[in-house]
Amino acid sequence: MSSTLPYVEVNPKGKADAVVIWLHGLGDSGNGFAPIVPELKLPDSLNVRFLFPHAPVRAVTINNGMQMRAWYDIKSLDFENRADVDGVTESMALVRALVEEQIENGIPSERILLAGFSQGGVIAYHLGLRFEHKLAGILALSTYMCQPEKLAEQRHEANQNTPILVAHGLYDEVVPCALGKAAFNAVESLGYPVTWRDYPMQHNVCLEEIQEIGQWLQKRLAA
Numbered sequence: 462m463s464s465t466l467p468y469v470e471v472n473p474k475g476k477a478d479a480v481v482i483w484l485h486g487l488g489d490s491g492n493g494f495a496p497i498v499p500e501l502k503l504p505d506s507l508n509v510r511f512l513f514p515h516a517p518v519r520a521v522t523i524n525n526g527m528q529m530r531a532w533y534d535i536k537s538l539d540f541e542n543r544a545d546v547d548g549v550t551e552s553m554a555l556v557r558a559l560v561e562e563q564i565e566n567g568i569p570s571e572r573i574l575l576a577g578f579s580q581g582g583v584i585a586y587h588l589g590l591r592f593e594h595k596l597a598g599i600l601a602l603s604t605y606m607c608q609p610e611k612l613a614e615q616r617h618e619a620n621q622n623t624p625i626l627v628a629h630g631l632y633d634e635v636v637p638c639a640l641g642k643a644a645f646n647a648v649e650s651l652g653y654p655v656t657w658r659d660y661p662m663q664h665n666v667c668l669e670e671i672q673e674i675g676q677w678l679q680k681r682l683a684a
Contacts, residue, residue, distance in 0.1 A: 466555050467491075468514040471498045477510035479572040479597065479682045480563045482556065484514060484581025486603075488529045491515045494578065497666070501675035507682050510568075514559060516552065516580070532580045540640060544583055544607035553588045564594070574681055576600035579636055579664065583607050586644065589623070590616045590653075598681040599625045600674065603636055603664055606644035613651060625655040626677050628670050635664035 469491040485493045491513035498511050516530040523535045533548025556575075564570055574597040577585030582604025589599040590612060599620075606612070625648055629641035638659060648655045656677075660667050 466514040466559050468512045468559070469495045471495055471511040471513070473508040473510060474505050475508045477508050478568065479507060479509045479574070480512060480568050481509055481574045481576055481678065481682075482512045482514065482559060482563075483600075484532065484556065484575075484577035484584050485516065485530070486579030486581055487521065487531050487535070488524075489578075490530050497671060500668075500671050501678060502672075503675060503679060503682075507679065509678070509682055512559065512563075514556065517555075519548070532584050540605075543605070546607060549583060549587055549607045552584050553591075556584055556588055557592070560588070560592070570594035571597055572682065574598045574600065574678070576602070577604060578602040578666070579604050586648075589625075590620060590648070593617045593619050595619050596623050598623060598677075600677070601625065601627045601641075601644065602666065602670075603629050603633055603641065604644065605636055605640040606647055609644060609647040612647060616651070621652065622654060624677075624681060625653055626658065626674070627655060628658040628660065628674070630662035630664060630667075631659050632662065633664045 483494050495513045516532045518528050519531050520526045520528055521531050532552040534545040563573055575585040575589045582601040585599055586601055586606050627645045629638050631638055645657050660670050
């Protein structure tokens with residue numbers, strides 16, 4: 462199956478044998494996080510290809526219906542209904558196709574890691590915990606979860622032991638830290654190997670966080 466998602470690609474010096482698919486936040490694009498790759502300081506020996514997909518352009522209700530790149534519509538800032546489930550499901554299918562494309566191209570699923578910031582993290586959670594093939598890890602940054610109450614029945618056992626790193630800014634006013642902690646608690650309560658990190662920042666990433674992500678990726682993707 463060919464993915465319909467365009468993406469920015471950052472390739473290793475050698476032949477890639479692992480892939481990180483990194484999903485951006487609302488209104489951003491795949492170009493937003495691509496410059497982070499050198500900052501992660503991964504050794505060349507890991508041969509990791511990074512893919513930064515562009516979300517589809519759609520009208521976003523809370524932004525007066527403005528058209529922008531978004532993984533789903535946000536119709537309300539109410540915490541329970543912030544993520545539009547239909548949009549999440551649609552984007553999950555698009556990212557799934559991209560993951561399956563990597564597998565068809567010879568990258569084992571357990572060498573594929575899903576990462577996402579804000580809206581992108583919602584998709585990384587939603588797909589990663591339901592995906593029927595073992596993944597290398599899930600990286601959830603400054604994000605929350607769509608329908609956490611349905612996770613227990615919808616999750617797939619293939620990723621029950623997949624490491625998850627959750628990171629959030631303590632002063633985040635876009636996605637309050639409590640929402641990130643609620644998602645962390647949801648996966649922890651179901652027995653996933655999940656790690657929580659918080660930083661004195663807002664809705665962004667910081668140097669200390671990038672360094673920790675780099676170290677975590679090395680552990681997850683070491684051959």
